[in-house]
Amino acid sequence: MFKEKLGIDDKDTKLLSLCMKQPEISQMELAKELAISQPSVNARIQKLKKKGLLSSSMGLDLSRTQLALARVDCTAPDADNLLSQLYGCSFFANGFIMSGKNNVSLFIAGANLKKIESIVNRHLRSNPSIKDISMSVVVSAARPFVCCLNLENELHHACEDPDTCKSCPMLHK
Secondary structure (H helix, E strand, O other): OHHHHHOOOHHHHHHHHHHHHOOOOOHHHHHHHHOOOHHHHHHHHHHHHHHOOOOOOOOEEHHHOOOEEEEEEEEOOOHHHHHHHHOOOOOEEEEEEOOOOOOEEEEEEEOOHHHHHHHHHHHHHOOOOOEEEEEEEOOOOOOOOEEOOOHHHHHHOHHHOOOOHHHOOOOOO
């Protein structure tokens, strides 16, 4: 079913699976596994990248750090605006617009739960238009959870104090 929906064949499927299991796999190794030439592998990789089906992303694997991670679900009248407001925050791991009662789901990382709670209080609970806020702490992950946190934003040192989000110069650029 995935193959038809994505418009790929069996070799593309195997290539994608191999790349997901072993991100550092070489094109020569892929050619051997797929029983095709290395130039054919390269052509398939370029085609998959162009379609947006094969991409790479660098970041922190939060499942292997000592950082706290929380999922925050809420109902916001303008979900796109909320996500764009949080985008510059060093602690914003990712956010999703959802269907159902809660139309926003956020992942927020921090050195501790106090900082995450401060972010939720300052940016969500203090906003009267945002409703039904619930926060769950992520205890473990079944797979690597790689996030592109903006670590440079934390260099301005205001983030060391859990109560400084409101005046954060990085968040209000």
